[in-house]
Amino acid sequence: MTVNGRPQAPLMTNTHADRVKEVARLAGRPSRLRRREFLAEGPQAVREALRLHQQRNDDGASGVVIDVYATAEALDRHPDVAALLASDDTPTARLVSPDVLAAMSSTVTPQGFIAVCRFVDSSLDDVLAARPRLVAVLVEVRDPGNAGTIIRAADSAGADAVILTGASVDPYNPKTVRSTVGSLFHLPLVIGAELDGLADRLRAAGLAVLAADGYGSTSLDDLQDASAARRGATRTAGPDLASGAGTSTAEPGGIRTKDSEVRLEQPAAWLFGNEAQGLAQEVSAAADARVAVPIYGRAESLNVGTAATVCLYASARAQR
């Protein structure tokens, strides 16, 4: 049997095969940690995994995708993924029956594709050495869906990396992988970062450390107003004024940035806290500013994904 002109192993139909069980076991953390492998499920995630695989191959690094399992119907329906799988530098997909795919999958609707991938995370040293300009730090974020949503939002906002501290949710858990919709393969991810001393390391890498904190004394609105005013002044006065800024506290446009020296257009690392408890006092205190996203209505607090979206987009806009 051939798919896209490449020879295939016979169709796998035995849902009780050892291989099926091994793949399914990657839905559990112990198996993931032991093998340093995880599952990407669905056409979008598998496509992005394969692209990263090719890119790493091109860079001479080790690949990402170990095995791909696909139903014939899914290969028909997603010719772009089939084309990626037909390339010389990606693993050939193994054809499986829908039952086998369902038995391997952690989801109700696996959509015909599963890839077994090597862990893709980076070291904190490597990430910081690349001089990132926008970083999202998840501090003990526990909900798999929230973590995935923030990784995707960080990717959308053009963040250079996402850092998860020690007790945060495992981003290789299938629900998180799924909710990143491929973004897990787009930007460097640091896992298990030690909270102790993290703010100092981020600062040493040239990043302003901003704690997203509903009780913070700095309003994100004020930071955005000040940043917009500086941009407005730059447009009027020419580029010199902007580059000549530095220690002045009286901002063009008549807006003062309080006593804080934080400017939204600076390279920044945003700290986002746990869903229930927010950021711990000592974590917030280690930041350069505790920034509150304004609540204009009657909500008592923001979902951490909502807060992260507003903060990261505010920085992205200001940094452009």
Place this chain on the structure above:
Amino acid sequence: MTVNGRPQAPLMTNTHADRVKEVARLAGRPSRLRRREFLAEGPQAVREALRLHQQRNDDGASGVVIDVYATAEALDRHPDVAALLASDDTPTARLVSPDVLAAMSSTVTPQGFIAVCRFVDSSLDDVLAARPRLVAVLVEVRDPGNAGTIIRAADSAGADAVILTGASVDPYNPKTVRSTVGSLFHLPLVIGAELDGLADRLRAAGLAVLAADGYGSTSLDDLQDASAARRGATRTAGPDLASGAGTSTAEPGGIRTKDSEVRLEQPAAWLFGNEAQGLAQEVSAAADARVAVPIYGRAESLNVGTAATVCLYASARAQR
């Protein structure tokens, strides 16, 4: 037995009682629709339900909360909710054993409180008659968690109402109620709005109709820049310039707002589409502008909750 000085019915301990089953059945849609009642679970949701109940009582309208069930431990742990329940104008909580509460609840961790509530939605006519300035419209949004997140984000951004079109998820489903974290009781909600002619009705109510559409030709960034420039010019030139705006296309600050006449500071209704398909072509086409949230990174699309957050906060900031 008394709680907060008020007499209580005896502790309910029989998990098989008819009443327990009736409450539990509200997790299902048929029962909700037949009785026009739904469940609020957990201290936060019950607190906000009771507050709305009191507010409606004060306004001479019919109440929201029909029954409250609570464990003794939860009443101890949340004295503010216990105090609300001890008020003359709210229903008295019925004490239940943890087992009974668990049997009534749709969640794994019901946190000791369940309220049976009357449907709280409003009519489209009433909502539009109140001349809202910021409205979120969920067009066939299907995921209960997404809908709840958007309702909460709309509340945070100070939106005046949320409208769900006909085929959208039922916001009284327990997962949606839970993910609004009380916001369901904060702002008027319209359910089952007919899509046909909706844009015209929104416009007739003085709202610009903005379609959040990844393929839109208007960039949210451009709208924000133009709005910020007008604000900057206002600050310099005094208030007259702002109120005197209208048909000019050359904006102060040197920025032109394309050919669109949309201004972010106008009262607006944002249309957000289905998770998988986005907005249907004809829905998008009926809007005054199709606005794309910029993607600075490599994500292919935005989660609908992320897009809604960025759009609603952009309007809220511009409207201040």
